[in-house]
Amino acid sequence: MKALSIDQPGALSFTALPWRPAGSGEIGIRIAYIGYCGSDLNSYRGKNPLVQYPRVPGHEISGVIETIGADVPEHFHVGQQVCVLPYFNCGTCNACRMGRPNACKHNETLGVQREGALTEFIAVPHGKVIPVDGLALRDLALIEPLAVGFHAVRRAEVAEGERVVVLGCGVIGLGAVLGAVTRGARVIAVDLAASKLAQAKALGAEDVIDASQIDVGDAVRALTGDDGPQVVIEAVGAEQTFTQSIDIVASCGRVVYVGYAKNPVTYETRFFLMKEIDIRGSRGAQLADFGDVITALKQRPEIGDLVVSRVAPFSEAADAMRAWDADPGAFTKILIDMRGAV
Template sequence: MKAMHITQPGQAQLTDLPEPVAGAGEVVIALAYVGYCGSDLTSYRGLNPLVSYPRVPGHEISGTIAALGEGVTGLAVGQAVTVLPYFNCGSCRACRSGRPNACPSNQTMGVQREGAMTGLVVVPASKVIAVDGMALRDLALVEPSAVGFHAVRRAELVAGETVVVLGCGMIGLGVLMGALRVGARVFAVDLSDAKLAVARQLGAHEVINAQGDLKAAIAALTGEGPDVVVEAVGAEATFLEAIDLVATAGRVVYIGYAKAPIAYETKYFITKELDIRGSRNALRADFDDVIAYLGAHPGAGELIVSRVVGLKDAPAALEDWHANPGEFTKILVDLRD
């Protein structure tokens, strides 16, 4: 079967792989759509410290069950599914405390292990989530949206609070939808008017282009500042902005990570008595929340997906995203052929 490999930084090409066979407790999934994640882009750029080459990317997965391994119950051939693409050790402190997403030994498909940018993939049955009544295209949006929903969970955001979302890429839009789900008031910030338009259509209460005086704009809307700021860019400027913008006694949640060390004015951590939290990957509960939300908002996928390409055009699409990152929110690869 054909697969797409990132062979080294700046190079992606189609290769041939043997078709996988399910072992005991495993499931063969025929891929329908797989989304490009920001981690795939950083891998392509040679900036992902967690990846080795060559690597088949892809962990934003939709497909149908093609075969069941021995002993698998509760699933059936032909069911539409998505996949929880994180593999944890099961015994460390994080795993024991119900936070397997933070496992130090985590391996994510397409990053530390082979991904799903191919025709068939085999995963443990425990990682398979069957979903009825959702378009296969939208199933590929569940994982990246869940990363945003998890950040909302980490923020402990509640109805009536205000949240500033820095970055309206796919993860930021996941934060937006997760915040709307709990009844928060959401202010979306980005440099791209096109991405802000998508955020507005998805329900953001206010959208702000960060090229202006962002602090003044946020102050005009919130007075003392937002209750929560979620950083979904992964840049030095936005890491520092989050601390500056948030209200005294507020919460800051970081999803992205900057590619170099950052120097903070640490007195603000103390004088504003801030809660500063990291957010990594997602939990099964976040997946379930996203599935319910997207099921109730079937038009969201149409707004989010920027381009759909076939596997033969997947390398070129990755290069296009690399060259023009502001033009794309979500690129999906259609693998059904």
């Protein structure tokens, strides 16, 4: 099978993988579209400590069921459009026993700790396969990254009428914007790029702040008064925004980190106590988050056109990665169309 491989930091090549048919309990999926994730970009840049090279990337998956192995439930059938829950948990650690497999201590994600789906065909356990009807095949590749933002909103326990600040409007931040809006929150979106702020506004953000032009703290206070926002969701992964989240959140508010800073962060820890804030992490997504995103995309089918920056054929997959690396702010979501890879 044709595939794209990250051979080492900064080096991509088109390669071939052996065909592996669907075994017992598995479903074989013909890949239609693959979305590039920030983890893929970090792998290409040599900044993903979880990756061993060479690695085929890709865990934002859209495809069609092509084969079905033995002992698979009858509601699956050949020709179904599907997305994939790309996280493989151990099932035995404390997080798994608590029903939170996304936080598994031994998790392996497609395209990170194990070979990804930027290839023609994959076989995965049927429990990882989610049939989706009523959506464009292209948009199935958006479900996983948007679900990560929805999961951050779930972790924040966002309630109707609350003021929520989302720092960073990449696709995960936009997922957080959309997820908070669907819960009836009043969202303030913050980014450095006017184009991404326009996307956040189109998704329902009540206010936007261009952090390249004005002070974020002053702007948030102008919009929320002395109270501040009840929730801050950090989707940048930078030292400045990690501490900024603590500075701007309301007393007794909640801060959720869905990005992570590459370097150590120094805090004024007195604010943790004085404000009595909750600080929470958010990792990946759960099946329920996938369901919520599917519902949102069906209600608003224009979201795909809003979020997708570029659809590249498989033959241009390496060029698309290099273009993203050269100018990451120019893209919200790059999809690779695998249908012409044969």
